Amino acid sequence: MNLEFFTEAFQDERLLWFLNRGTGVILLVLMTVSVGLGVLSTVRASSVFWPRFVTQQLHRNVSLLSVALLIAHAALAVVDEYVNIRWWDAFVPFLGEYQPLWLGLGTVATDLVIITVLTGLSRTRFRSRTWRTIHLTSYLGWGAGLVHGFGIGTDSREPWSVAISIVCVGVVAGAIAVRLSTLGQERQLERRGAAERPRRSRR
Template identity: 45%
Template sequence: MTSETLWYANRATGAVTLLLFTAVVLLGIAVRLRTRLPGLPRFGTITLHRTLSLSATAFLALHIAAATVDTYVNITLTDAIVPFLSDYQPFWLGLGTVAFDLLLAVLITSLLRARLGHRTWRTLHWLAYASWPIALAHGIGIGTDTGTDWMTWLTIACVTTVLAAFTIRVTQAARESRRTPTTLLRTGVSP
């Protein structure tokens, strides 16, 4: 495989990974809000979130593989796992590594969810909220397509949808925290 092919593969998998993880974040918020997607039962949203998470992780693995196999820039597997060590753009690549490490923690704890307990798993799952914007900053800082019209609009669309969903989630959490046990009992909802 030529270096040019790997460069295009790295760019493409980076963009697809951004789209997929944006969808994963949106689906995660939908699951938490107990939202049903049209045409799917409630458990369908959860299943889609899990399946898309694994697909996004596979594209991320391809993205990392393309970056480490490409000889044009020297990025080692260690650089992909240990942040801020790379000789090539250590800060921006390091952000990608931090996002990857956070995502690994979410993935591993999700696989061990039954053994960890729901509360521990849920606390660690919050790392996904940190991983997404760090990965986004990585892409903006190191991406060779940053500034092109298509990537600018893709980034704006991803940020806008995640911010809108996150705002809805925070608004709902604030409403729920204002409810008192008395209010909940009056409405027939158990605390």
């Protein structure tokens, strides 16, 4: 293998398509894992076998990996000359010449993911409520990315692709269900604690 081999390989439109589509599918999986871990990291309960900080650390690492792959995915879409996607289409939504709706949703997902990760890395500079509000946009970014892939992907209707999308939706829905169930328990514990405080103070 030499430089000429790799040059010819990257000039092959099929290779760019495979790389672009492949990074898109892997990116959806990583974003799903990131969102799922992000939801579960807000659960206050922890286990000796799986401490809470492990979930939080995995969430951060997977999020950073998702951003790296997201940049690669957007760059491949721009480099591939089969369709006309300009570099600013990766940041400014719904202005592209090629399938502006589906491409724009991918751009929205890109912008929201980048904003979420950057604010996550600088969490101490934001108020807790502001940071949480911004961080919640990651759900919108994940949803926009899911719809983007289904709408613009040439093989998105293939059984394997549909199966991946269904599993991703199930993972996020399952994580949200777990969080909602624990949220109810946490509120009950807080109410019990608030009710017991006056009794302790009287003693």
